[in-house]
Amino acid sequence: MYRILEKESLNETVTRMVIEAPLVARKAKAGQFIILRVNENGERIPLTIAGYDREKGTVTIIFQIVGATTYELNHKEAGDCLQDFVGPLGRPTEIEGLKEVCVVGGGVGCAIALPVARALKEEGCKVTSIIGFRNKDLLILEDEFREASSELIVMSDDGSYGRQGNVTVPLKEMLAEGRHFDKVITIGPLIMMKFVVLTCKEFEVPVDVSMNPIMIDGTGMCGCCRLTLNIDGKKVTKFACVDGPDFNGYQVDFDEAMSRNRMYVDFERHKYEEACNLFKGVK
């Protein structure tokens, strides 16, 4: 069992938890993920690692309440235990040798972008961060990003905080001005990453994306997390759990990935409502 040591609500739908998991903490690197089950007989869900403390043996996760399992997870409190917590899975983000990087995070994806920005900074890389949210109420981790970046641009869709517009707006401006980045690393909703990739393509800047497909085992056994890469005109099937979750953005078939993520949308909506009703009933 894996004890929850801290719990903090970052906004109405996003929660941060610090979990006691010494074996995972010992190996964790930015870009890797874990799989957890809240309860016995629960669903296995993947969450990217938002931080870790090797000495304390803890791993931080930040999750958005989007379905039944994250809803149940959010009903656990500090001191409670999680049934399972496996990791670190997947390959770490490749940051070696990078000198100037633009990190582009969107929504709860910023929770995963943050450890990447921090790791880059530790490597002596100059980090420019662009983080975007729908509105001011959904803003998370601004101070943490400011600390990890030499420049931070905050965007909101409705203009209620920072600049108004999508994350691609300042990215495009910077690239058009001739700003050099060795690489752009983007983590967020698929549709946002798709447009970040298109923006980078215009200026021929390399871009890595962090994929978040549906998974079960997370160890390369079920093949549920497969995605199609287009490598030199050839279609190649890759598994996000062992080959990723980071991929060269130019190669990813985003439309297919978006379609695959909708596979169980009705089931998930129904389960979420069921979970909400259950907890309301208890109270």
Place this chain on the structure above:
Amino acid sequence: MPNMSLEKNPMPMQDAQERAHNFNEVTLGYDEETALNEADRCLNCKNPQCVTGCPVNISIPEFIAKIKKKDYDGAYEVISLSSSLPAVCGRVCPQESQCEAKCVRGIKGEPVGIGRLERFVADYHNSKEIKVQKPASNGHKVAIVGSGPSGLTCAGDLARKGYEVTIYEALHTAGGVLVYGIPEFRLPKAIVKKEVDNLLAMGVTINTDVVIGKTLTVDELLEEYEAVYIGSGAGLPSFMNIPGEALNGVYSANEFLTRSNLMKAYEEDPVTPIMKGGKVAVVGGGNVAMDAARTALRLGAEHVYIVYRRSMTELPARKEEVEHAEEEGIDFRLLNNPVEILGYRNEEDPRDPKNGYVKGIRCIKMELGEPDEKGRRRPVEIPGSEFELDVDCVIMAIGTSPNPLIKSTTEGLEVTNRGGIVVDDGGKTTREGVYAGGDAVTGSATVISAMGAGKLAARSIGEYLSK
């Protein structure tokens, strides 16, 4: 006088129509009277060929002789000398191509029902309260990677000799393919749990949620343990690389079965989703394909096809499973090969919720040509014979390739060009103190051969550590 009936005693089983809608075990097992009658069919040959057909060389006539004397405990002991999982193997072994294929009674008539008798003995044994003794420790520590049939077997054999054994399992439940792969209706999970509980009672430690190659490496295990056995099983599922395999509704058999078995998606109100109902095509002809097809049927599919590119003769699945599948109404489309999976796409409405989901499968008819290097006749496409089947779900059951996690993190561990770990006759790898067996070495194979490899490695590890 032996029983000279030409036919095996039939296996009692659930009615085909009824069982096609439930997940209870299909076969019910012999009762004592039937077992005694079947045991009497064994001629107790001086030179028993059945033993040579068994991958772990169980002394078959000897255990059957004990049954004849109603000494079922004695029969269990005989089997236990060679096999660790008789209740499992009695159910899932392909006896018709192993022990029973060699039985002299099979020359004229049907062979002795060896598998059914093995199961009878094991179930008799398991129905009794048995107190497992924890052996005294010999002070040696061994780590085992994976809790499937080979890992469980290796652990059991070592623990009985006093080794302190720790199993590392990546998933949240011990049992490997016995819990995520083989469905409840063919192998009840209570049987696997009993085997696992027996190991725990013997003092074996099982650490779930640890992925070797990620959470810990083999090298780290070697710092704490004197020997390591890798029984990590098969890995990444194979796909055909035909158009449409990324559509919603296309599963690997591993995914489909894991959702149903391990994650219990077959239950009334599951937490893990799975496609239920509709028309389903399963591609492949092995046991996994049969398991997937029959699971789909039980989950409420209207119609289930098996699409296999060769003919019934080459179908690699266990004979009994094929018969059961046919009785349950699985539609075998043999000498057919998929060329494309067709998806639904509403050009006028990009928001149509059916967009991106499977609507059919295009196949081509095949004929058998010249034999290949293994002597199996090679299937050849018949030009212009393409046709379509309307389906909502396609399950690919065409095998797996070894998981790269361990080989990529263990220096000096040699693998074949197909990714299987290289071992010698005793299961020893190219790394000192590291042994391996089962699908991680051979690629997809059977439970009994994995178990045999676990036993062999346990013996080798014992010899290595007593030097």
